Amino acid sequence: MHADQTAEAEGGSAIERFCERSREVGVPVARVSREEATDVIGELADPPVVATPLPWEGIDSPEDATTEPTPDDLERATTGVTPAVGAVADYGSVLLRSDRAGSEPTSLFVDRHIAVLDAADVVPDMGTALADHGDAFREESASIVVATGPSATADMGELVVGAHGPRGVDVVLIDDDADVGETIDGGSDE
Amino acid sequence: MSSRSESRRVKAAKIRALMESEGDAVRANTEGFNQGRYESVARLEDYEGLKDEARAIKEEAIERLPELIDAVRETIEARGGTVYIAEDAADANRYIAELCAEQETETVVKSKSMTTEEIDVNDHLAEQGVNAVETDLGEWVLQVADEAPSHLVAPALHKSKEGIAELFNGVFDPDESLETAQELTAFARDRLGEEIADADVGMTGANFITADSGTLALVTSEGNARKCVAATDTHVAVAGVEKIVPSVEDLQPFVELIGRSGTGQDLTSYVSLLTPPVESPVVDHASPEEPIDSESADDREFHLVLIDNGRMAMREDPELKETLYCIRCSACANTCANFQHVGGHAFGGETYTGGIATGWEAGVHGQESAAEFNDLCTGCSRCVEACPVKIDIPWINTVVRDRINRGDDGEFDWLVEGLTPDADPGGVSLQKRLFGNFETLARLGSATAPVSNWLAGLGPTREAMERLFGVDSRRELPAFRRETLVDWFEKRGGVATSEKRAQRGKSGEVESTREVVLYPDLYTNHVLVDRGKAAVRTLEALGVPVRIPEIPSSGRAPLSQGMIATAREKAEAVADALAPHLIEERDVVIIEPSDLAMFRGEYEKLLPERTADAISAGSYELLEYVYGLLEEGVDAGVLSGPRGDGDVAYHSHCQQRTMGLEAHTVAVLDRAGYDVTTSEAECCGMAGSFGYKSQYYELAVDIGEELSGQLEGSGRVLTSGTSCTEQLGSLGDEPVHPIELLAPGRPAGGDDGS
Ligand code: SF4
Secondary structure (H helix, E strand, C coil), rough: CCHHHHHCCHHHHHHHHHHHHHHCCCCEEEEEEEEEEEEEHHHHHCCCEECCCCCCCCCCCCCEEEECCCCHHHCCCCCEEEEEEEEEECCCCEEEECCCCCCHHHCEEEEEEEEEEEHHHHCCCCCHHHHHHHHHHHHHCCCCCCCCCCECCCCCCCCCCCCCCCEEEEEEEEECCCCCCCCCCCCCCC | CCHHHHHHHHHHHHHHHHHHHHHHHHHHHHHHHHHHHHHHCCCCCCCHHHHHHHHHHHHHHCHHHHHHHHHHHHHHHHHCEEEEEECCCHHHHHHHHHCCCCCCCCEEEECCCCHHHCCHHHHHHHCCCEEECCCHHHHCCCCCCCCCCCCCCCCCCCCCCHHHHHHHHHHHHCCCCCCCCHHHHHHHHHHHHHHHHCEEEEEECCCCCECCCEEEEEEEEHHHHHHHHHCEEEEEEEHHHEEEEHHHHHHHHHHHHHHHHHHHCCCCCEEEECCCCCCCCCCCCCCCCCCCHHHHHHHHHEEEEECCCCHHHHHHCCCCCCHCCCCCCCCHHHHCCHHHHHHCCCCECCCCEEEEEEEEHHHHCCCHHHHCHHHHCCCHHHHHHCCCCCCCCCHHHHHCCCCHHHHHCCCCCHHHHHCCCCCCCCCCHHHHHHHHHHHHHHHHHHHHHHHHHHHHHHHHHHHHHHHHHHHECCCCCCCCCCHHHHHHHHHCCCCHHHHHHHHHHCCCCCCCCCCCCEEECCCCCCCHHHHHHHHHHHHHHCCEEEEEECCCCCCCHHHHHHHHHHHHHHHHHHHHHHHCCCCCCCEEEEHHHHHHHHHHHHHHHHHHHHHHHHHHHEEEHHHHHHHHHHHHHCHHCCCCCCCCCCEEECCCCHHHHHCCCCCHHHHHHHCCEEEEEEEECCCCCCCCCCHECCCCCHHHHHHHHHHHHHHHHEEEEEECCHHHHHHHHCCCCCECHHHHCCCCCCCCCCCCCC
16 A cells, blocks of 8 residues: 555645654644644643754744753753654655754653654655665765654554654644645644 | 483473473564564565665675774774673673672672673672672563573563562562562563662673774663663673674674564654763662762763674684674564474574574574584574565584584494485484484385285374474374385376377467476375375476476475485485476476475575575476466366365465465465465475474474464365365375366366376
C-alpha cells in the first residue's frame, strides 16, 4: 500500500499518503493553513510547553512556551514543539534535524512531541529523502532522526507505546491548499 | 566414542530444558516477527529489487573496505572526532577504558550493540571501576538478570512479562509491586533516566556508517540511543569495520529492509542519522537549573572505535566473506523452525545467535564456538529468501561443519570406514558418517530386505545404533523395499514399454514430444517406491515416455553432514550419468525436493559452472513438470480427481518452497478438483537425518507436532519430501505424495497393478 504508490507520488498525492500513513503509525495530522497554524499548535500543546524556534514567518509556538529550557524544564515539560525539516510519505515519517537551539532534546525528553511541518517538504519515498539531504550530511554535518510514530518497546513482554522517548506525537502540517473546515482531526488521545 | 554418546545425552537434556523454560516465549515472539516479515515485505513494490540493491552495496563496500576505512577516518577527523581501529577485543577494551579514565567518568550509558557484547566491554570496564549501564530495556533486563542475549534484535525475547516482573520485584523491591508491561516500562524508564542524567559518556553501536559523510545510522525504537547521545558530552561509537557503506544515499535499501526483515515493522520508530560530533547542545543534568547552553554543542567529543577482531581475515576467506554482508536483522533466526523452538541460548555461540551465528562465531571467536550449535542448522534453506542481503546461510553452515570435521584429529574406525566409503577425513563423527553414507545403507538395506528391516528393528540393534551412531531408538527406521524402483521399471520392460504406454497416452489434442529421465533418488528407489511408480504412470498417461537409469545419489546426505569432499564426488558422478541424457535434450524429473535443491543450488559450488548450469536448467520437480505439460495444452483429464470431498492438507517441502515450487503442486491439485489447504510451518523438523539424531529427537518432534496440528482436520495429508513424510507419518496417518493421488487409475498409495 505504501512504497508501491511511489509512481503516482507527486504533489498532492504524496501529502495525502503522508497523512494517511502517519495516522496509521499512531500520529494524527492536523492539516492547516498558514493563518491557522499558530492557533492549532496552541490548542494541541498541553502546558508546560518547551519549544525551539519555528522557521516560518507568522507561525509561532504558544506564548507561554519556554524557549531556553533548563534540563529540569525539559524533564518536567508535557509538550515539546519543534520544526520538522521534511517527511516521507511512504512511511509517515518526519525528519527531525538536530540544531544548536536544541530541537533534538526538545522533541525527545517530553511526553508529547508536536512536529511542525511544511507541506512543501514532504517527499514521496525514502530514496528521495536521503538524496535531498545527502549534501546536508556531507557538507553541513547534519544529523537527522527519521521518526516514525511515538517511541515504543516490546521488551517487557508486550508492546508498550512510550519507552524512553515521547508517548505521543502530533504533526501540524502547514498546507496552503488545505481545505479549511475539515482539516483538524485533533491531537493524540492522551 | 562413549564420550560422544555422553555429549549427545547432555545436549539433548539442555535442549529439553530450554524448550521447557524458554520455548513458549521464544516461539510466540519469533513466529510473530516471522509472520510480520511476510506481511511487511509484501507491501513493497519491488522487494527482490531492493534486496539486490542491498546486496550489491555490501559486496562493493567489503571489496573496497580498506579504502572506505581511510575515507571514514578522514571525514571524522576533519570534524574533530577520532577514529581508532582496534585489532581485537582486548585492544578495543583498553582504548575505551583509557577514554573513560581521561573523562573521569564513573558511569557509561549504553544503547544496544551486539558488537560491544562481542568484546565484553561491560566486564572490562567494571574491572576498571566504571559502571556500564545498558539503557535498552531488553538489554537492561538481561543485565539485571545476568543473562546473555538470546536474539540479535530482541535480546530478552526468551523472557515473559511475568518473568520480568518477578525479577524486578525481587531485585528492586519497589513500593508497589510491578505487574503490567506498562508498569515495568515506566519503572525502567525512570531508573534509567537517572542513570543517563548521571553519565558523562554515552556509548552506542552503529548499524551503518557512511564513508562520504561520517554519518552513523542507528535503528532503534525506544529513544534511549538518542538520549545517551543528547545528555552526554562524550560519544563513543563501537562498530565492526564491516558496517561502512560508501554513501548516505546507499542507506536507502537497508533502512527500508532492516525493520521489515527483522521484527516485521516497515520502519522502527527512530532511524537516527548522526553526523558526530552532533550539532546539538548537551543536556547537562549536573546543572539542572541552568538553561541549556547552545554553545555546549562545540564541547562535544566523538570517538569511533572500529573493530577488526577477525573481520579482515574473514574478508580474505572466500567462504566466510559473505558473513560480512550481514546487517544483523535477525530474519534468519525468526524463520528457522529450530530457532523458533529453542531460541538463541541453544542456537547460538558466545555472542551471536541464529543461522548466521555460525559465520560470525567462526570468524570472530573461532570454530570451536560455532561447533557447539552448528548442527542445529538443518539446511532447510528457509532463511535464504528471508535474508535482505541474500546470504547463503546454509552453505556457510555446511562449510564450517566441514572444517570442524576436518579439524578433529579423527578417531579412525576400520569397521565404519569399511561400511562408509566416503572421501572425508577421519575426524567426521560416526554419527555424521552413518548419515552421510546413506546410499550404502540403502543399497544394503534393499538387497537384504525384509531381513534388514527386521534386524534393524530389534531391541539390541537399536540400542547399539543409539550408542554408536546416536540414532534415536524412538524413531522408526525407514523400511527398505526388496524391489527397487529401478528393478521394477526394468522388469516391466524398461523404456520400450514406457514408450508404448506413452503412445497410448497421446490422445489429447496436443502431443508432447518430450522424453523424461526420472531420477531414482535414494528414498524413491529404496523406500518410497510407490511414489516413483505413480510418477511413471502419470507421465506416461500424459504422453511422455520415461526412462529410469541407474544414477548415483545426489550428495545431499553427505553434504548435510558437512562432508563436502564426498558430496563433490557424488555430484561429479551424477553429472557424468546425466550428461548423455542432457545431450539428447531429455528432461530430468526429480521427485525428492532436497535433491532438486542440490541440482539447482549447491551444485553451483561443487561442479564447474557450465556443468552445474546445464543440470540446473534441465531439471524439474515432478509437479512443476506436470504443471508445465498442462500449460502446454496436454489434457489434464487423465489425472485422478477426488473420490470424496476432495479436501487435502498439503505441506510443501522447505527447500521446495525456497525454490518457489509450492504453487505448482497446489495448482495441479486444484485443476484436478482438490480443495487444498497449505501449512504455515517453515519446516517439518525432520530435515533428513536431523530427527534421527538422539540429541535432537525431541526438538524435531516438538516442531513436527506444531506442523501436524496445523494440518489436522483439513483432509488427507500430502507431502512432497521424504523427511516430511517420515515425520508426519510418525505423528499421525502416513501421508502420501501428491502424485499418488493424481496418478491415473490408483488406488492411492496402493500398488500399480502393472
Ligand atoms: S544473515 Fe541475513 S537474515 Fe540473518 S541476520 Fe544477517 S542479514 Fe539478517
